[in-house]
Amino acid sequence: MATNNIVDERKLAxxxxxxxxxxxxxxxxxxxxxxxxxxVIFSGAPLPVxxxxxxxxxxxxxxxxxxxxxxxxxxxxxxxxxxxxxxxIYFQELDYWHVMPSDPDGFWTGYxxxxxxxxxxxxxxxxxxxxxxxxxxxxxxxxxxxxGIDRINPSNMVNxxxxxxxxxxxxELECMRAxxxxxxxxxxxxxxAFRSDQSEFDIHLAYCRAVNHVEHELPYGNIIALNENGAxxxxxxxxxxxxxxxxxxxxxxxxxxxxxxxxxxxxYAREDGEFSxxxxxxxxxxxxxxxxxxxxxxxxxxxxxxxxxxxKLLDDTGIARGDxxxxxxxxxxxxxxxxxxxxxxxxxxxxxxxxFGDDTGTIVDPPSGHPFLRLTRRLExxxxxxxxxxxxxxxxxxxxxxxxxxxxxxxxxxxxxxRPYGGIRIEDNVRxxxxxCENFTRDAIAVGV
Ligand code: GLY
Ligand code: MN
Ligand code: MN
Numbered sequence: 001m002a003t004n005n006i007v008d009e010r011k012l013a014x015x016x017x018x019x020x021x022x023x024x025x026x027x028x029x030x031x032x033x034x035x036x037x038x039x040v041i042f043s044g045a046p047l048p049v050x051x052x053x054x055x056x057x058x059x060x061x062x063x064x065x066x067x068x069x070x071x072x073x074x075x076x077x078x079x080x081x082x083x084x085x086x087x088x089i090y091f092q093e094l095d096y097w098h099v100m101p102s103d104p105d106g107f108w109t110g111y112x113x114x115x116x117x118x119x120x121x122x123x124x125x126x127x128x129x130x131x132x133x134x135x136x137x138x139x140x141x142x143x144x145x146x147x148g149i150d151r152i153n154p155s156n157m158v159n160x161x162x163x164x165x166x167x168x169x170x171x172e173l174e175c176m177r178a179x180x181x182x183x184x185x186x187x188x189x190x191x192x193a194f195r196s197d198q199s200e201f202d203i204h205l206a207y208c209r210a211v212n213h214v215e216h217e218l219p220y221g222n223i224i225a226l227n228e229n230g231a232x233x234x235x236x237x238x239x240x241x242x243x244x245x246x247x248x249x250x251x252x253x254x255x256x257x258x259x260x261x262x263x264x265x266x267x268y269a270r271e272d273g274e275f276s277x278x279x280x281x282x283x284x285x286x287x288x289x290x291x292x293x294x295x296x297x298x299x300x301x302x303x304x305x306x307x308x309x310x311x312k313l314l315d316d317t318g319i320a321r322g323d324x325x326x327x328x329x330x331x332x333x334x335x336x337x338x339x340x341x342x343x344x345x346x347x348x349x350x351x352x353x354x355x356f357g358d359d360t361g362t363i364v365d366p367p368s369g370h371p372f373l374r375l376t377r378r379l380e381x382x383x384x385x386x387x388x389x390x391x392x393x394x395x396x397x398x399x400x401x402x403x404x405x406x407x408x409x410x411x412x413x414x415x416x417x418x419r420p421y422g423g424i425r426i427e428d429n430v431r432x433x434x435x436x437c438e439n440f441t442r443d444a445i446a447v448g449v
Contacts, residue, residue: 006257013107018171030161032082038079043076044061071259090104127149135152179257181444182212190206190249191268207224228420233390247271285313286389299385300376306389314333319415336391355374379432389426
């Protein structure tokens with residue numbers, strides 16, 4: 001994996017010690033809460049394809065990845081016992097059909113007692129003997145992988161870990177800066193491919209090549225949407241054929257570094273004109289929202305603030321006419337902007353714990369009428385989240401307004417003008433600070449890696 005210039009490896013290694021200490025402390029406290037002696041964290045098993053003899057791409061358990069940057073290794077186990085060094089049971093299957101895992105290597109190895117094993121029977125010998133005093137965290141589809149541990153994913157422990165994963169260690173922040181830098185290389189290449197009128201598929205290939213990811217290493221399927229396809233929020237195709245005309249391009253694509261994700265969206269117009277002016281206005285709106293990020297802010301309030309801004313933009317541009325409160329209450333803003341303002345980001349793209357009010361897992365629901373808001377927490381320093389307002393022509397949602405006051409507020413001629421461009425989304429990844437935020441995405445663009 002070529003990651004030159006993306007990260008300072010020595011700095012990363014130096015930060016890892018504090019990261020492991022934090023992960024250890026979190027597990028110590030969680031085990032104390034449930035009165036249990038050992039945590040066993042399973043990296044996962046590959047998922048076989050139905051009626052066939054190969055597997056889906058392996059996705060490691062994010063709890064396992066939170067300990068160390070091993071993302072390709074099934075059947076590994078971390079054993080944590082408070083007061084002892086964490087142990088890694090490292091599975092190195094003797095398998096001539098596939099590439100065998102190499103010996104453990106890297107800055108993280110000095111922090112674990114490592115047992116290399118070649119069979120599941122050997123795993124059993126390295127697990128704590130008092131299985132009744134263990135909990136296991138991981139996806140267990142086969143009892144053989146639980147080794148007699150009955151308590152799997154106890155919610156009172158897992159909720160605590162999920163809540164705490166909302167705030168990142170310095171090591172994780174450095175990984176996430178690197179993930180943004182890596183993705184920006186891809187975004188640069190993709191924009192160039194768009195401006196040379198390539199197909200969605202070729203733009204996608206240009207992106208993957210620039211970030212050095214094969215497709216299944218991407219944190220999520222690239223959204224590479226030309227023209228009206230930009231209105232499909234999670235557009236999942238990459239058309240091989242070029243469209244007759246390149247008008248607009250919405251790209252939502254990320255990258256990974258040591259298991260940590262970026263999640264970045266940009267929208268481009270092919271020519272200068274009214275759509276490029278709308279993108280510019282939208283960028284101003286997005287940056288205003290970014291400037292609201294700081295410790296203590298309720299993210300749900302920011303989402304509602306975004307609706308007010310979108311209402312004003314709709315009225316200013318004549319796409320829909322009306323007082324901002326009316327445009328919101330009649331459902332017009334939700335028809336143009338039907339998703340949440342953002343979400344926690346980390347090992348998972350939609351990282352866990354976004355609706356937790358505390359570490360016991362108390363759920364804080366999104367405000368009524370905004371079911372898709374994935375983050376309802378009060379912002380705290382060192383949380384990493386996305387800020388991703390959007391504006392689209394989604395006829396299914398506009399049609400739902402027919403026969404209601406909202407429908408008459410929309411200018412159908414303006415809708416006809418905007419529809420061929422699909423939509424606009426601009427998404428940055430930001431770290432919350434006490435008095436503002438660090439913008440990983442725009443910092444990466446400024447560095448120009
Ligand atoms: N790429 C998915 C999202 O932005 O949430
Ligand atoms: Mn995205
Ligand atoms: Mn996102």
